[in-house]
Amino acid sequence: MGRSGFRSASRTVKPKILVQLDTDAQPSVFDSVVAIDAGVDHLLRHQGITPANVRDRVHGAIFTRGPADLRYTAIFIGGSDVAAAEEVLAEVRRSFFGPLRVSVMLDPSGANTTAAAAVWAARQHLPLQSSTAAVLAATGPVGQRVVRLLARAGAKVRVASRSQSKAAAVCDAVRAKFPDARLTACAAASPEETAAVLAGANMVIAAGAAGVQLAAHDALAKAGVRVAIDLNAVPPVGLAGIEPTDRAVDREGIIAYGAIGVGGVKMKAHKAAIQRLFEANDQIFDAEELFEIACSLG
Amino acid sequence: MGRSGFRSASRTVKPKILVQLDTDAQPSVFDSVVAIDAGVDHLLRHQGITPANVRDRVHGAIFTRGPADLRYTAIFIGGSDVAAAEEVLAEVRRSFFGPLRVSVMLDPSGANTTAAAAVWAARQHLPLQSSTAAVLAATGPVGQRVVRLLARAGAKVRVASRSQSKAAAVCDAVRAKFPDARLTACAAASPEETAAVLAGANMVIAAGAAGVQLAAHDALAKAGVRVAIDLNAVPPVGLAGIEPTDRAVDREGIIAYGAIGVGGVKMKAHKAAIQRLFEANDQIFDAEELFEIACSLG
Amino acid sequence: MGRSGFRSASRTVKPKILVQLDTDAQPSVFDSVVAIDAGVDHLLRHQGITPANVRDRVHGAIFTRGPADLRYTAIFIGGSDVAAAEEVLAEVRRSFFGPLRVSVMLDPSGANTTAAAAVWAARQHLPLQSSTAAVLAATGPVGQRVVRLLARAGAKVRVASRSQSKAAAVCDAVRAKFPDARLTACAAASPEETAAVLAGANMVIAAGAAGVQLAAHDALAKAGVRVAIDLNAVPPVGLAGIEPTDRAVDREGIIAYGAIGVGGVKMKAHKAAIQRLFEANDQIFDAEELFEIACSLG
Numbered sequence: 001m002g003r004s005g006f007r008s009a010s011r012t013v014k015p016k017i018l019v020q021l022d023t024d025a026q027p028s029v030f031d032s033v034v035a036i037d038a039g040v041d042h043l044l045r046h047q048g049i050t051p052a053n054v055r056d057r058v059h060g061a062i063f064t065r066g067p068a069d070l071r072y073t074a075i076f077i078g079g080s081d082v083a084a085a086e087e088v089l090a091e092v093r094r095s096f097f098g099p100l101r102v103s104v105m106l107d108p109s110g111a112n113t114t115a116a117a118a119v120w121a122a123r124q125h126l127p128l129q130s131s132t133a134a135v136l137a138a139t140g141p142v143g144q145r146v147v148r149l150l151a152r153a154g155a156k157v158r159v160a161s162r163s164q165s166k167a168a169a170v171c172d173a174v175r176a177k178f179p180d181a182r183l184t185a186c187a188a189a190s191p192e193e194t195a196a197v198l199a200g201a202n203m204v205i206a207a208g209a210a211g212v213q214l215a216a217h218d219a220l221a222k223a224g225v226r227v228a229i230d231l232n233a234v235p236p237v238g239l240a241g242i243e244p245t246d247r248a249v250d251r252e253g254i255i256a257y258g259a260i261g262v263g264g265v266k267m268k269a270h271k272a273a274i275q276r277l278f279e280a281n282d283q284i285f286d287a288e289e290l291f292e293i294a295c296s297l298g
Numbered sequence: 299m300g301r302s303g304f305r306s307a308s309r310t311v312k313p314k315i316l317v318q319l320d321t322d323a324q325p326s327v328f329d330s331v332v333a334i335d336a337g338v339d340h341l342l343r344h345q346g347i348t349p350a351n352v353r354d355r356v357h358g359a360i361f362t363r364g365p366a367d368l369r370y371t372a373i374f375i376g377g378s379d380v381a382a383a384e385e386v387l388a389e390v391r392r393s394f395f396g397p398l399r400v401s402v403m404l405d406p407s408g409a410n411t412t413a414a415a416a417v418w419a420a421r422q423h424l425p426l427q428s429s430t431a432a433v434l435a436a437t438g439p440v441g442q443r444v445v446r447l448l449a450r451a452g453a454k455v456r457v458a459s460r461s462q463s464k465a466a467a468v469c470d471a472v473r474a475k476f477p478d479a480r481l482t483a484c485a486a487a488s489p490e491e492t493a494a495v496l497a498g499a500n501m502v503i504a505a506g507a508a509g510v511q512l513a514a515h516d517a518l519a520k521a522g523v524r525v526a527i528d529l530n531a532v533p534p535v536g537l538a539g540i541e542p543t544d545r546a547v548d549r550e551g552i553i554a555y556g557a558i559g560v561g562g563v564k565m566k567a568h569k570a571a572i573q574r575l576f577e578a579n580d581q582i583f584d585a586e587e588l589f590e591i592a593c594s595l596g
Numbered sequence: 597m598g599r600s601g602f603r604s605a606s607r608t609v610k611p612k613i614l615v616q617l618d619t620d621a622q623p624s625v626f627d628s629v630v631a632i633d634a635g636v637d638h639l640l641r642h643q644g645i646t647p648a649n650v651r652d653r654v655h656g657a658i659f660t661r662g663p664a665d666l667r668y669t670a671i672f673i674g675g676s677d678v679a680a681a682e683e684v685l686a687e688v689r690r691s692f693f694g695p696l697r698v699s700v701m702l703d704p705s706g707a708n709t710t711a712a713a714a715v716w717a718a719r720q721h722l723p724l725q726s727s728t729a730a731v732l733a734a735t736g737p738v739g740q741r742v743v744r745l746l747a748r749a750g751a752k753v754r755v756a757s758r759s760q761s762k763a764a765a766v767c768d769a770v771r772a773k774f775p776d777a778r779l780t781a782c783a784a785a786s787p788e789e790t791a792a793v794l795a796g797a798n799m800v801i802a803a804g805a806a807g808v809q810l811a812a813h814d815a816l817a818k819a820g821v822r823v824a825i826d827l828n829a830v831p832p833v834g835l836a837g838i839e840p841t842d843r844a845v846d847r848e849g850i851i852a853y854g855a856i857g858v859g860g861v862k863m864k865a866h867k868a869a870i871q872r873l874f875e876a877n878d879q880i881f882d883a884e885e886l887f888e889i890a891c892s893l894g
Binding site: 323324325326327328329330331332334335341343565 | 610611613615637638640642644645649652653654655656657659660661669
């Protein structure tokens with residue numbers, strides 16, 4: 001039995017507490033149910049969270065349990081406004097005191113887990129490092145994270161938006177984080193411009209708003225796209241010819257994923273991430289870490 | 299052992315989650331404690347709920363668990379404003395997607411469970427179908443539901459209010475739901491009018507506001523009433539001579555129930571209903587369903 | 597086995613519910629985590645609590661469980677505004693109905709548990725009844741409670757503040773509660789006045805605001821102080837020469853406690869108090885009761 005008698009003094013098991021910090025006026029039920037199904041024992045749900053009122057919440061999280069037990073408390077930052085959630089995360093980090101900290105997950109609107117699942121799906125079929133990816137509607141919260149994840153994995157990324165300047169701003173922001181990113185800002189305001197964005201890309205990820213079609217199906221085929229992922233579940237979908245439930249479905253020679261098809265992996269990554277929050281007290285799960293978690297699920 | 303080895307793939311047991319949607323500025327502690335005592339594992343409490351902010355809550359409830367597990371999530375709609383709660387219920391129903399739905403209980407201010415318990419009490423002593431019931435102060439939230447339940451069970455119902463036109467409006471509303479309802483709208487603004495309402499009725503249920511006496515005790519006796527139920531716990535009670543704690547007490551030949559006497563059944567029905575919410579994912583518990591549950595408790 | 601077969605009918609075990617009533621716009625995470633670690637099964641957290649909206653919360657707590665089970669529901673009153681919390685407590689008491697009540701703990705900003713722990717620390721080293729204590733910055737929420745606890749234990753207390761009239765008001769308030777209190781109101785606006793306050797005192801407790809130094813270390817030594825307790829954790833500390841983590845540390849002949857050193861006992865008392873809330877349904881834990889609990893922990 002070897003070391004079976006060994007017990008570290010710090011091996012108490014405390015109830016798992018997740019402090020759910022939501023920037024909206026009502027906290028997300030979605031995030032709460034996933035947390036419960038991931039094994040959280042107690043949810044402390046907060047709405048209307050801003051950088052101004054988050055510090056006391058963080059201090060309550062870090063000053064109540066001994067250092068060895070801080071891993072049993074964690075923070076989830078959600079809400080529909082991704083920029084607001086990022087500001088809250090920045091203030092959460094500033095509120096920690098050296099080793100007195102707890103793990104944090106950032107997933108407002110599911111933007112991080114959705115982007116992670118989308119890039120995970122693409123990676124099942126094509127090596128990212130040698131791919132050229134077109135990201136349509138790349139300036140929204142999900143799109144920006146898709147660009148970040150693809151670029152970090154070594155893909156060449158065409159960052160498309162109706163507005164060239166907005167696309168360029170996204171490229172600048174991603175390069176600030178990943179200087180080696182291979183990015184091209186593209187305008188895609190017309191079918192012709194979109195065709196140019198797609199030409200030669202082997203994968204396309206559409207991260208547009210609900211009900212906005214971004215590309216016709218024959219445009220994908222003509223461009224040589226092999227994997228197409230559409231993250232909009234509300235018809236008309238962003239990439240014509242893809243069904244929301246598609247999951248690695250062959251659509252006239254293109255491997256297609258729809259929003260619901262990607263959703264299964266998103267949900268698994270979300271749950272796994274909540275569970276891993278409680279493995280240590282010093283983790284920050286943003287898009288990159290959540291992508292690693294999605295990939296580790298196999 | 300027969301089929302003892304059989305296990306459906308969907309027979310996982312998930313924690314029971316109740317989404318408590320309250321239209322008030324603070325959520326009800328009463329509803330929360332009853333839910334916990336009925337076995338709910340996790341309460342997701344929301345205050346300030348309106349039709350405008352409820353859809354996201356519902357989507358969070360229906361999009362997080364697989365179809366076979368949706369029965370382990372349910373919604374409770376409460377608050378002090380019954381009309382507001384009904385509008386929230388309507389929007390909750392509209393937010394479901396076909397089979398993606400969860401069970402819902404509507405019990406703002408306990409109006410449904412109180413009405414159910416009152417009619418249950420009357421039914422212990424007299425067959426409803428051959429009864430003539432007088433409902434005093436019938437235009438409030440509890441009174442309207444008492445009328446609905448009595449009429450649905452086949453009783454002739456005299457729907458009394460100080461205002462004849464308000465009484466008539468209640469009759470119209472109930473008939474819209476139950477076209478065969480046998481209803482008479484009555485004004486009961488004076489002792490004489492009240493005596494006329496009571497004459498020949500074998501049961502009376504008073505659903506008036508706190509501290510308002512609706513009928514003297516000798517008026518009940520003179521009218522031939524055999525069962526009298528008063529839902530007001532604050533003296534003076536609505537039906538003189540009844541104590542709030544009365545539960546099938548003989549008061550000079552009349553079987554009497556007071557508000558607290560009815561409260562025991564109300565509480566049992568409330569708890570049982572919470573438990574039954576989790577037996578299937580497609581139930582709506584409004585007054586009629588809660589009355590059936592009260593009756594099933596025997 | 598004698599009476600081992602005996603079971604009282606009321607010996608059901610219900611989940612422990614703590615109704616957390618917070619007067620701030622966001623409920624305290626600190627208080628919630630401590631409650632969970634003290635064994636609370638379900639927290640019902642409320643923010644924005646005022647005397648005007650607390651009555652319904654209390655009724656929900658007292659009207660939902662049978663008298664024998666009311667001990668499994670309790671109320672915690674917190675928030676950063678001590679005066680507001682005290683008004684809420686007064687209204688909570690008024691909302692009870694005779695034996696229909698639940699136990700209540702008042703600890704806004706941790707003022708009560710901090711004061712209890714500070715006086716507990718002093719008592720480890722000197723008999724309170726024969727002591728002369730100087731309380732600096734005695735007019736704040738913690739200082740006032742320190743004065744109350746010392747006076748009740750029989751110590752002579754010098755109640756010091758920059759404003760003599762504010763110090764006198766605190767003395768009046770404490771005498772209203774404990775007529776035998778031996779109190780002297782003192783102005784301590786200059787080093788000379790502070791030296792006069794300290795002269796002959798064998799213990800000093802500093803309850804000042806963060807970062808305000810109240811006395812130099814040699815002033816303590818010169819006055820003959822033997823125990824010095826500083827409740828301010830943010831440098832500069834209130835009593836020069838004391839480290840926040842000091843716990844019965846000898847500082848040039850003076851036994852010193854800093855804010856963090858006192859904090860361990862504060863936390864133990866807080867947790868123990870939450871646990872004891874559920875031993876009966878008629879307890880009110882204010883400063884005095886929390887001091888007794890701290891002392892009982894040994």
